Amino acid sequence: KSTNSKILYKTFDIFNNNYTINKCRDCNAYFLAPRPSSERLSQAYDLSYYGEKEEKFSSPLVEKVLDFFRNGRSRRVSKYLKSGAKVLDIGCGNGRFLKYLLNYGKYELYGTEMEGNSANRAYKISEINLKIGSLEQNDFSNNYFDAITLFHVIEHLTEPKQVLEIIEKIIKHGGIVVFSFPNIASLQAIIFKGKWLHLDPPRHLFFFSPRDFINIMQNYGFKVVKKHYFSLEQNPFGAVQSTLNLITNKREVFFESLKGNKNYTKQYSKFNLLAQKMFFVFTMPLFAFNDLFLSIIGKSATVEITFIKTNSK
Secondary structure, eight states: OOSSEHHHHHHEOOOEEEEEEETTTTTEEEEEOOOHHHHHHHHHTTTTHHSSSSSSOOOOHHHHHHHHHHHHHHHHHHHTTOOOOEEEEEETTSSSSHHTTTTTTOOOEEEEEOOOOOHHHHTTTTTTEEEESSOOOTSSSSOOOOOOOOOOOOOGGGGGHHEEEEEEHHEEEEEEEEEEEBTTSSSHHHGGGGOOOGTTTTTEEHHHEEHHHHHHHHHHHHHEEEEEOTTTTTTHHHHHHHHHHHHSSSSSHHHHTTTTTTHHTTTHHHHHHHHHHHHHHHHHHHHHHHHHHHHHHHOEEEEEEEEOOSSSO
């Protein structure tokens, strides 16, 4: 909410609303301006965002690939957990990350998800204690959880500071917190600027560099355990779609086509969409190889950081 900020570049959303990406001079956080109205956010999180069918994406193959990555996240997190650990996934989506955790041990599972089709999918998983809605101050007692995860959630939050304060209270001493989010210091962000896929306006409200976010978490009594930059799930596709955004007059056309959003892609011919698909097929290996290098120097499009709670703020 600081007025002490500078405009970096312009961007626009899939509804053709214009925004700027600003940087706060006080805390180094990046943010979307102006703040989207509740009406615009409701429009952005409509059925087309969550997917109108049984799954978010119209292709079963896409969902199987995503399940592979969800299982990988579950495996990574499970390495820090003891049997019976209490785990909270904030913004748990369809709940399958939590479900896959049970492949690696016996845990008490909790999730929060905003009302919509994703929450409906998570609700069907009986092992999850699900809260539909946002995380609130009195939802859980202090020192309750052994692990809390937020996979590509922090950038969506209207009040991230408030959520971090709650997390600091409900995580146990020695508990872990895992965040993943777009890396605003990445090469993709620098090259594509306002047409970068991972800006995702108006849904993404805040952006961080890994260094600045680590500094924020240290103020809450957390220490870094691990940084994970390489992501086949997020980074190569980000490069593909961002490149296509430079060519098409609308953004995220190929991504929306994967969700079966025909209303958004109807102005594009079948040949055009096929050409975008072929571009994806032929360039993904190249961008994946490129991400291997970028992950070494910390310039990948996204980052996953695992923290441990060491002391009180």
